Structure formats: structure tokens, C-alpha cells
Amino acid sequence: MQRLKSASLLVRRSVFDSLCKRSLCSVSNNPLLSETEDVVLEERNAASGTAILNRPSALNALNLSIGARLLKLYRSWEDDPDIGFVVLKGRGRAFCAGGDIVTLYNLVRAGNLEECKEFFWTLYTFIYILGTYLKPHVALLHGITMGGGAGISIPGTFRVATEKTVFSTPETLIGFHPDAGASFYLSHLPGYLGEYLALTGDKLNGVEMVSCGLATHYSLTAKLPLIEEQLRNLMTDDPSVIETSLETFGDLVQPDQASVINRIDTLNKCFSHDTVEEIIDALESEAGRTQDAWCLSTLKRLKETAPLSLKVSLRSIRQGRFQTLDQCIIREYRMSLQAMSGQISTDFSEGVRARLVDKDFMPKWSPPSLEQVTEDMVDQYFSRLTALEPDLELPTKEREAFT
16 A cells, blocks of 8 residues: 655644644533543454444534544544545444534523534544545444534545435525535535525535535445444555445445426526525515425525525625635634624524524524625625634645645
8 A cells, every 4th residue: 555755744643733632621520521432433444444433322413522522533544555435434323413512502692602612623624634644534424424523525536425324514594604625525516506505504414515526425224234344354555445345235226206306497586686586586476486495495494594694695696706715714613702702782682582492483583684784794694703823734735635
């Protein structure tokens, strides 16, 4: 197997060490930090390392411990010449349901913004590390794969979906924005599918994920044990060999006729407009002309989401189309801190309260309508909290993407 140059390893080890040290510094009382390392289990196989997300009762929701543990594991594996590739999977019925937003909600309510910053800093850093990893990466997206769960898998080399995979970026429904690299990968989907998924939070199944490129392979659940066994026995660091291995257990995919994938022409017609208001007008016009149930349900979804989130999410996706992964992540870090701070709006806290805490599903958005969302509000959402607030620092000079 290919061995990394020692000088490169020393630079990379230094980068990882500083990242891990920051991730665990001064956060011993952070509710997002678990007391044990068993939130991510480690397996060493013939020529691979496997990381297993191990919070099944919480649908493997991401906390600071998971982020720090993944950084540490991926550091050691990238440096290890005996590790040819890496596998990531979840335990239980979810791959990963996203970030631990209820704990974030409680931190915001307690005024603990610094702990929120540490979480986003660690998670977003890991996503960049994954997107620039020097070894092939296989994510087994079995079950729920939402928000941050997509963020810690889609930047990798291979993503295997099954008939039980459920993907979405539902952040606008809780007054937030699609983050964890979503503005990069959503903006690169066919047509304006990324805008649709970002604004509505609609779900895709495994077949749809493969059809639009979010997943690279599709296999029925019954074949997962065979896939895992073959990966455990592979002696390679060659992505083409891994790809051939995954294709051995692949199944043919064809999206259902009612799938949004088969409505791409109508979707593009409506979601290609410059503003949220124009998108809604186009959907209303199409619905009035055709009585299309998809248009009507899409309008209903948009009316349930936070108006400010709709506008910042649309701008985020549009900017992501012309930015690199690191630029997207750095911008999303600014956006996430603005959402947590409540300086512009308290929509995040209200959205989590309404959907996950009180569960009355009656959020009171602020502002309550698109007309009341000003350009200044949207501009501020993309700005640093203060002139002295540091931006997310990513090791862009030390890391080159795996090709």
C-alpha cells in the first residue's frame, strides 16, 4: 500500500494535534461533551479502520465528544501506513440524525454561547478533514441520515444507501439553515434540486440519493453484512478496488414515478428564481394552472418554515455554487453563530421548542413574514458576531484533497 511521506505526516500530525487540543480545551463541563469515548467505537481490520457512531438511543446525534473522537481517530488512521481506507457507520436504526440540537437549545437558553462555538468549530473542522482526506472513505448510510449526519459522510469518497436510508436537511423547519457543508454539496446537485431540499427540508430515500448523486452506491439491507465482511477483508488503498467491491453488491435503482427526481423540470421552473417570494409566486402559479399536488404540498412546507431561514438558506445555496468546500464551511460557521446568538432573531430557540421540546408545532417566527425580513437582517446573518470574533480556522494550506 501507498505510504505517506514522513515530512507530510509531521505537518499533518501537528495540524491534527492542535485541532484535537482545541476541541477538548476548557469544555469539561460542556453538556455536548460526554464523559466517555465510547460514543464512537473503533475497529481495526485487515487494511482499514472502522468508526461506529454509538449513540443509538439518540439516533447517533452529534455532540462534541463525537466530533473530537472522530478527529482523533481519523488523525491516527491517516498517519498509519497499515490503514488503506476508512469506514464510517452508525449503530442502531440511524446512521446519524444530525447535531444534538436540543442540547444546543439548552445551552443557548442558558447563555452559553462559547460551548456552542466549540461544538461547531469541532464538527466543521472534522467535515473539512473528511473532505480533504488522503485515504478512501466509505460511509454506510443505513437509516436516518439528516443534517450533520449528511455533513460527516457526503464529503467522503463513497456513500452506500439502502432502502431504509432517509435523507433530509430539515434546518429551516427549526429556524436554522442547512449547515455542516450543506451549502456546498446541495448547490452541486442537478438543476435547482439543492434549493428545493434546503428550503423545504423534504426527504429523499436511498434510491433518490443515488439518482441525484448524494450517494454513490445502493444496496438492499440484506446485503450490508456481506458488504461489511468484504470491506473488512480488503487489502488495498486503491479507490477503484473499493468501488468494484461495493458494486459487487449493488442493486439497480429507479426512482418512483411520484419522486421529486421525476419532477425536475417543474422544480427547476419554480426554484430557479432569484428570491423566495418569486419562488412562491411561481409555485402558486403552477398550482393554479395544473392543480399539481406536489406544488400544493411544497407551498404548504414553505409556509411552515421560518421566513428568515428561507431567505438566508437560499442565499447560502446560491453562494455555495461558486465557493469551495472550505469557503462554504467558514461561511456556515459565521451563520451558525449568528443563529445561536439570537442577535437577529430567536428563531432557532423557538423552532426547537415548538418541534422537539414542547412539541406544539406552533412556532412564532421572528420576523413572522417574508415581507418583514430585511436585506440588512440577511446581510448580518452572513457576518461575524463582532469585529473581533475569529473566523473558523481550517488547515487549508496543509491539506490537499484525495484524488
